Structure formats: C-alpha cells, structure tokens
Amino acid sequence: MSKLYVLYEHSAGFALFKVAEFEELAAFLPQVEESVTDLQRFNSVVTLSAFQPFKSAVVALENINAISEGIVPEDLNLFLEGALPKRKKRSKCTLGVLDPKLGAAISEALEIPCSHTGAVPEILRGIRHHFHALIKGLTLKACSVAQLGLGHSYSRARVKFNVHRVDNMIIQSIALLDQLDKDINTFSMRIREWYSYHFPELINIVPENQLYTKCAEFIKDRKSLSDESVEPLTEILGDSEKAQAIIDASKMSMGMDISPVDLINIQMFAGRVVGLSNYRKQISEYLHTKMESVAPNLTTLVGDQVGARLISKAGSLTSLAKYPASTLQILGAEKALFRALKTRSNTPKYGLLYHSTFIGRAGLKNKGRISRYLANKCSIASRIDCFSEIQSSVFGEKLRQQVEDRLKFYETGDIPKKNIEVMKEALDELQQAVDAEASAKKKKKKKKKKERDEEQPMDED
Secondary structure: OOEEEEEEEOOOEEEEEEEOOHHHHHHOHHHHHHHOOOHHHHHOOEEEEEEEEOOOHHHHHHHHHHHHOOOOOHHHHHHHHHHOOOHHHHHHEEEEOOOHHHHHHHHHHHOOOEEOOOOHHHHHHHHHHHHHHHOOOOOHHHHHHHHHHHHHHHHHHHHHOOOOHHHHHHHHHHHHHHHHHHHHHHHHHHHHHHHHOOOOOHHHHOOOHHHHHHHHHHHOOHHHOOHHHHHHHHHHHOOHHHHHHHHHHHHOOOOOOOOHHHHHHHHHHHHHHHHHHHHHHHHHHHHHHHHHHHOHHHHHHHOHHHHHHHHHHHOOHHHHHHOOHHHHHOOOOHHHHHHHHHHOOOOOOOOHHHHOHHHHHOOOOOHHHHHHHHHHHHHHHHHHHHHOOOOOOHHHHHHHHHHHHHHHHHHHOOOOOOHHHHHHHHHHHHHHHHHHHHHHHHHHHHHHHHHHHHHOOOOOO
C-alpha cells in the first residue's frame, strides 16, 4: 500500500506528518473536510513523524526565502533524508506538499513522488489549524510570536530586494501626473467662474486655463490696470496684442466691483494653482528621466507617458515584457473588451496605445492594423528593456522607424525592410557603440596612469 507523508513548513520549523489510510481518505474527501476542525478526529488521521525547529530567526528567514522560490534548502534536504524511509522504499511513499514548484524540486533531489492535489490541501489545512496542539511543548502564543516575527522579516526582505522598485517610482509618478492634470483642470475652472464675476471679458481673450490663472493672479483689481501693465502681461502671455486687448477690455468691463478681501483670496488660490502647474512640469521631467533610464527603447518608441501608463497598467516592466502583443494591444480597454464579448459585437482595436501619435496619424481603415503592428513592436521593446544587460535606445529608434515605414506602406505601398534585417543593423550599431565606449575607457585609464606617473617625484640619489 502507498504511504502518504505530509511536509508542513512553519515559522517554528519543519514538520513531517504520516497520514493513515491515505487511499481511503482520497475517496472520502468530504468527510476529511469535516474532520479538519475537530482535533480528536484529526489526530486519528494524522500523526507526527518528525519535527526540526529552526535554530534562529535568521535561519528561518533563509529557509523560507529559498522555499518561496521553489528551491530545496540544505536544512530541509537533511531533515527529509533522515525522516523519510530509505531510498529503496520511497517508491511506495508519496510526499504531500503545498507548493508544486517545491514538490518538483524535492522529487528531483530525493527521488520521492510528490503530490499537491486530492486530500493533501485539506490535510495541510488541518495541520495549520491544530499545529500548536500536534507539537509537544509548543503553545499557541509561541506560534503567533514566531509567525509575526518571520512575517515582518520576510516582508522587509522582499521589499528591500524588490526587483521592480524602480518601476514602482514610474507607476507612482504617472499616477500623480494624471491626478495633477485632473486637479489643475478643476481648480482652473473654479478660478474662471470666481474671477469672471469681476472681469468676465478675460475668458474670451485668454481661453487657456494656465495662462488665465497667471493673468488673474497678476491683474487682481481690473481698475488697477494701466498702459504700464502691458509689458508684464506680454511676458505672461507672450503676445503683445492680447495684453493690449486685456487693458482695453478692463476699461469698459461689465463685471461687478469686488472687495479687497475677495481679491486676496482669489489671488492666493490662483498662486496655488500656478504652483501646482509648475510642479506638474517638474514631475513630467522626472518621469522622462526615469523612463529613459528604466525603459529607453519603449520610451523612444511610444513616448514616456504612454510607456509609463503601459508599465503602470501591467504592474511592472517584467509583467509587461511577459505579455503577448495581443494583450498589450488592448491594455486599458478591458471594459470595452468584456462588453464586446458579452454582446458579441466587435472587440476594441486599441487601449492605451490610442494615445500614441502613430494611431492618430493612420487613416481610419488602417488604425486597427497599425495598432496591432505597434503593439508587436512595443512588446519587443519592453522585452529588450527588461532582459538586456546593456541599456541603449538603439533598438527603440529602429523599431520606431519600422512603424514609420509601415505607415508609409499603408499610404504609398512602398515595401519596408524585413524585421530580421533591421534587428541585425541595430545589433551592429550597438556593438560599435559598446566597442567605442570600451576604447574610450581604456584611453581614459591610460591618461590617468600617465598623469599619476608624472606626478610621482623622482627618487633622490
């Protein structure tokens, strides 16, 4: 008969349990599920075979980190070698594990078949529920303290060594940029409504929100405007005719008079909105710098904001690189996709890629085709950025040129170059750039060494 052993990894240590009547349990799974919560019934099914506590919190963290990655740590290997039957008898045994990756690694290392299906998940659930009662000398409080300590250490280590931490900065930046755009627009509309009671004609002369806010902050009371105010207004607007039109409109405005206290409040609010607009520019520059360092090829192909939105929607650059081109094409249009599937209508042709300049430039008939082609190139660019050791925008430039050529092909019929030829050219250019950089470094080192040798004083006889 086949024997079932179940491995349970706890924050206190490794435990191996022997399960009685394994084949019968698999047939009566509902009864097993019911017996899990009752300790007396569960004890008749499961018995402790071996338990190895961790020597310290550091050892526990090392072992749990290895297990989470599907690697068998040395401590676990030694524990299972000693606790399981000898290798000759292992063919008749089965080891139940929770993680299939860990199961595959154990079966390869110890030559024992592993299972994570059937009655195993329910048995593990019972062990987790009654673990403090199944191990002698272990209390519920001690279990909770060990779990909390290991949980904090594991989370801290995962955050510290998070490979997507640079991506996180991009995700937060693009989210902040979108929020700032909404807020600045809302606040500008509030200023327009508020200040229009005093100077209604200004909206027709300066329709742009940001310039309107700056003008409102400078003008304050329209009656204070004079011919001397033309120069400062020209600096704000960049147009002397508009500045003069504001002066002329202020002299015969139909707006109501406003108290100094109201004007102070409008001016303060306008100043805050202008400050937010300036901060938005800084965030935009910061995002551009980050995108060029993290995903230079994707940035060159579709721009920093579209690239950042794709990374944000996917969750990280690695996740985006794993997506097929068909998924990347409709990323951001999930609602429209599921609505189309539900109503059996046409599925969307593009999601976030719609904001790219290529889609806008394509003809109505070719928008879907260019979207599919652009998604393909974005997929290539993201994979190069994610997995390439050398950061360069050479591939992005070549991919962008390919999309440009494809647009020409749709308009004129000129056949573009094949992808394999373009990639070979990009690889040659990249190799030349790497060789040039290496030779420049060598020259720099030689120059520094020469300067150092010249600076050293000669030995006196």
